[in-house]
Amino acid sequence: MDKRVIFAVAGSGKTTHIVNSLSFEKRSLVITYSESNYNHLRRKIIEKFGYLPENITVQTYFTFLYSFCYKPFLHYAWRSKGINWDVPPAFTLRLRRTDRRFFIDGHSRLYSNRIAKLALDNVIDDVRARLEKYYDEFLLDEVQDFAGHDFNLLKEICRSDMDILLVGDFYQHTFDTSRDGPTNKNLFHDFTRYQKHFSDIDITVDKDTLSRSYRCSSSVCAFVMQSLGVNIESHKKEETGVYYLDGEKIFKKVFYDDNVVKLFFKEHSKYPCYSNNWGKSKGLDQYDDVCVVLYPKAFKAYTSGNFSKLPASSRNKLYVACTRANRSLYFMNEADIKDLKTR
C-alpha cells in the first residue's frame, strides 16, 4: 500500500502525473478542490482513455463531502437542504460542537466549512468503509487548499486501507474558505511543519518527483526562487526574459496586446483588455507571455526586491501569477494604467 504526498511546483505536471497513474485495473477516486481543476482533470482523463472509464470517478471536494460523506450516512437524521457557503455567524463558535446550530443554519443549510467536522465526529468509520469498498485508491489534487476541518478529515481519510496519493503546491495555497476559528489556523505558516502533519501519519513526503517546471523557463524560475523564496527549477533549456515595463508607449502596447494576458490582483474585469486575476489564474496553462500588474504595495515590494512584507496569501497569489508564463514574464505598475480603467 502506497501513501504519498507529492509537493509539486507550478507547471511541473501535477495533473499529468495523476492522469498517468490511472488505469482500467484500479478503481480510482480523484478529488479536486476547485471546479476549474475538476473540469481540467476530467478533460485530461477523457483525452487519455477516449471516454471517462467506469472505474474512475472524478469529483470536486464538496461533491465528495456532501454526496459521499454526508448524504449516505447523515442526511436521514439531519435533513439538510443544501449548503450555506457564507462564513458561519460568530455566535456559533460559542456553541457546543454537538449543537445542531453549529452545523446548520436556520434554513436547514449546512455550513460549508463544518461539513467535514460533522462527518469526522460522527461517521468517519462509515466513510472509510465506503471508500475501501468502492475504490482501490484515493487521489487528491490541490492538497494545499485543504484547511480547517477539511484538513483534519483528509488526515483521517488517509488512514483508510487503500493507496493514497495527494498532490499539491504549498505555495499555491490561495483559498481560505475552509477556515473555522482556531482549527488549523497556522497550518500554512511554515512549510516544514506542514510536511510534518503528513509524515506523522506515515505518509511519504515526496518533494523530488514534481520539483521542476515544464512551463516556466529557467529565467522565470530563477526570479521566483530569488524574490519569492520558492524552490522551483525548470525542465526548459532556453532562457526567456523577465522585464519591467516602463514608459507609456510600452505599457499601452502591452496592455492592448491580446497575446499577452494581464493578471491583476483583483477586479481585472474593470480593465478593457485580455486579463484575469492572480488567484483565478491558478491551474491555467494557456498563457505564453504574461504581464503581472502590481498593485501599489506589491509594486513597492517589487522595486525593493523584497516581497516578504506582503501577506502570505498575496505572495502566494503572486507566485501563481508569475508561474503562468510559458514564455516571458512582464511586470507593470497598476498606477501607470489606472486611467485605462473603464468600468
Added chain:
Amino acid sequence: MKYIEKLKLFNFKRFDDFEYVAREKRNIFIGDNEAGKSTILQAIDLVLTGSRSRVENLGLETLFNQVSVLEFLNGDKKLSDLPRMAIEIFLNDHGEIWLDGKNNSDEVTCHGLKLVCEPMIDEYGQEIESALANEQALFPFEYYNIQFSTFSGQLYTQNRKFLNHIFIDSSLIGTEYATRQYTKSLYEANTSLVERHQNSHAYRHTKATFTSESLVTLNDALDATKFDLKNDGKSNLEQDLMITQGGIPVAQMGKGKQCFIKTEFALQQKEGARPIDLILIEEPENHLSHLNMKKLINEIEKATQTQIIIATHSNSVCSRLDLHNASLISPSKKDPVSLSDLPDDTASYFVKAPNNKILEFILSAKVILVEGDAEYMLVDGMYEKLYSEKLEDTNIHVISVGGTAFKRYLDLASLLKIKTAVTRDNDGNYQSNCVDNYAGYVGDSIQVFSETNNANRTTLEKCIYQDNTALCDELFAAGRRTLSVEDYMLSNKADAALTILDAGMDRLEAPDYIKQAFEWIRG
C-alpha cells in the same frame, strides 16, 4: 443477481406500518380479497419505476393510508403530526455505490430505494396551517412533496433503472396502457441504451427514406405545402413497437394467452442480455386455464436468475411453487405471516398432492376438518339444524381432507394459529387413531373430536344410525334385501348423506362428538 431483500411500507394504502422480508427467488402472497396483496406489488412497481407523474396520476388521496388521514383530521391537526407516506425497498448488496447508504428507516448501511411523500412544512407551513384552520378542513395533499431517492441520499427519476423489472398485472391485461408499459420494459430489458439510440435513429432514417422515395411523386405535384411522416412523442419507435408471436400481435390474443406469453417472454434468459431482475405477477390465474396455469408454473420454476413476486388466489400456484415461499397477508395482522417454517415434508406434500383446499384453509380463522364428502355434507347440515344459521355465514369453514392429510393441515394450523377442530372416525381404536396420532398437535387451537367407543361406534354412519335408527330405517329400509340399513349407509356414504340431507335433516340427531366439536369451535 439483484433482488429485493426487504420491503417496508408506511401509511401506504392499507398498511400504516408494514414489513416484508423477501426471499431471493420466489415470493407468493396469499390473502383474501382486499387484504393488500396487490398493494404490495403496486408499491414495489412504483418505487422501481421512479415516476413522479405516475404517483401524481394515481393521486396521493388514493395512496395515503385513510386511517392516518382521518386520525390526523380528527385530532389536534398539528403541523408536526402530519403523516408521511413512504415505501422503502431494501436490495441485496451488489456493489452499486449510488444505492448504498443509511437513508432508510433502519438507519443501516445497505442498498435500497425509496419513495417518500412528506408535507413541505419549511416551504408552506403557513399555507398548510391556514388550510387546516378550517373546521371542515380537508387533508392538505397539495402541499406534499413526492420524492424518489436511493439509500445513499441521491434523487432519481424514471430514467435511471436500478433494477430491471416487469409488472404483469392480469387485471390490466388488454388495456392499451398496460400493453405499452409491458412492451417498453421488455424492450428496455433486452437492449442497451446505445442499441436503443441506434434503433431509434434507424427508425427515423427509414421514415425519412419513405418520405423521400414513396411520397415523392405526391409531394412533387404540390407546392410549398407537402406531406410528411410524424416524428414526435406519439409517433416514434417505442410507441410503434409491439410484441408478436407467430406473426400475430400478442395484444390481439385472448387475455389468458397474453398473460402466459408475457410471463414466458419475460422469463426467457437471452444469452448476454441484461436479465430481468424481478417479475411481479398479479393473480395469473384470472385468465388462465388449468393447463396453461401448470405450464406457467413450470416456466416460473425454471427461472433461476429472476426474483418473482406473485399475488394469487390459486391453490395450485401457491402450493406447487412451494408453500415455503408463501406469505399470508391478512387485514387482521400487521405483518405478513411467512410459511417458511412449515415442515419440509408437509410443503413437499402440497407440491405433489392433487387438488387441495390449501388456500381456503389458510384464509380461514376457524376450520372443522372432516374426512370425506359425506361427512362434509352432514356436518354442514347438522350445524345449520343445531344453530339455525348457515355455516357460510359464520367464520367457520368445513374442509374435507383425506384422512391421512389431517396432519399436513394441522402443521399449517399450528403455524398460522388457525383454530381447527378435527372430526374423525375412531376406526376401532380411539386411543391410537384419535389421541396418540395427534399428540404433538392438540392444544389451545387444535382439538380432535371422535367417538370413544371402539366396539360399535367406529364411524360417523354407525353413530348416526344408532342415534337415529327410526329415521334411517324410514329413509333406507324400503327395498333393502341383502344389506342391512346400517351396512347400506356404510357402503353408500355419499348417497346416504344426500338422502338424509334432502329428506331427514330436520329430524336428525347429531352424534355427541360432533356437537362437542361445534361448541368448541364456536367458543
